[in-house]
Amino acid sequence: MRRSAAETKAAILTAARERFASDGYEKATIRAIAGDAGIDPAMVMRYFGSKEKLFATATDFDLRLPDLNGAPREEIGQAVVRHFLQRWRADDALQVLLRTGVTNEAAAERLREVFGAQLAPMIASFAGDRASARAALVASQVLGIALCRYILKFPPAVAMSDDEVIEWLAPTIQRYLTSG
Amino acid sequence: MRRSAAETKAAILTAARERFASDGYEKATIRAIAGDAGIDPAMVMRYFGSKEKLFATATDFDLRLPDLNGAPREEIGQAVVRHFLQRWRADDALQVLLRTGVTNEAAAERLREVFGAQLAPMIASFAGDRASARAALVASQVLGIALCRYILKFPPAVAMSDDEVIEWLAPTIQRYLTSG
Structure with a gap:
């Protein structure tokens, strides 16, 4: 089954979050993350450029705070x-x-x-x-x-x-x- | 300068706490801890038996809670x-x-x-x-x-x-x- 680019990226990000969470930043490797996502490590580098950039994308987080000025x-x-x-x-x-x-x-x-x-x-x-x-x-x-x-x-x-x-x-x- | 057994053990425990804190449990090695303490890795094993036991001793912690029943x-x-x-x-x-x-x-x-x-x-x-x-x-x-x-x-x-x-x-x- 062939995955689209968007699906591949999503699979990489899911695998990356799991690896970073369980192994910590330093120990998590592009190779392990690629293995978890079932793709070639070179593909991870092509999509994200570096482990640092992959981490930044995988942990992009917005609290999405609601506007509380209207609340009691x-x-x-x-x-x-x-x-x-x-x-x-x-x-x-x-x-x-x-x-x-x-x-x-x-x-x-x-x-x-x-x-x-x-x-x-x-x-x-x-x-x-x-x-x-x-x-x-x-x-x-x-x-x-x-x-x-x-x-x-x-x-x-x-x-x-x-x-x-x-x-x-x-x-x-x-x-x-x-x-x- | 020759250290006593107690001094050597204390130096190992200090080095172990620093390594475990900075590198995490998995990444911290007996070799690195021994290096930081300036002694042979075999000596660490002799004193503590294993990385697991060294960790247990290095993180033995007592909250030492005071008896609060007397306090207002x-x-x-x-x-x-x-x-x-x-x-x-x-x-x-x-x-x-x-x-x-x-x-x-x-x-x-x-x-x-x-x-x-x-x-x-x-x-x-x-x-x-x-x-x-x-x-x-x-x-x-x-x-x-x-x-x-x-x-x-x-x-x-x-x-x-x-x-x-x-x-x-x-x-x-x-x-x-x-x-x-």
Whole structure:
């Protein structure tokens, strides 16, 4: 069966996300990723140019934050936690970034961009002051729960439903976003 | 200069923590660790038996939680955050576990033990119910801030003083420990 260029690229990106997430950036090889995708390594290079560029494409992540200025102010924390859980599940790129970011500077920089450049302006639009600090605090709690629930797999965190996670975390995020 | 057995072991453990933290568990080799410590790889094997056992010794971590039953109940969140920041700084093992735990199952298991077996009983002693869930929530926030501040190095998280971190996080931890 012959795959189209778009299908081949998608297969490479899926294989790349899995390899980067399981092996880390340094250990993941173009050869292994090509093998997983069932194509020639030369084809991966032709489509993406280098491992660095493949990583950048595979981890291109947008938080896609909704405009929260229309939402009731007291529900913002809840909306952010719910949105984050959905984005985590809908797009593997964030998991790849978290797994690779602890040992790879390029991935760490991408995460700083996601939470700095995407989250801070949204917060600034309604928080007034210290938007960057608030963004870092929100990042600490939402990445922390992702870490414990999906990566380190702490049993009580895994056992919680999304609604329970939202119930516990919403007041935390609400305070980081709006207090003081 | 000849080192005593205790000095040699200490030098190996220091080198091992650095290697495991920077390279991850799989990529760190006995050869590299021995090189960093300035000794023969055979000596590392003689003292520790295997890479697995060396890792276990290098990441043996105790939260050393103080008995909080004597503390005023409303100050427990603050005490836990302050204690965690001190333990993070005083003992590199936790940083090694966090860096390696995202890609290595043995390190993840150790972290689950630290926060399950050490933190949950302390919480159970005064929280009444859902001690394991509370421990996982506390872990999510304290490991999340460590991740953003010390590993991913989000600039606003790095810029915060310990007192600011405690001020922001204490009400969160207090709620996870005592609410509902």
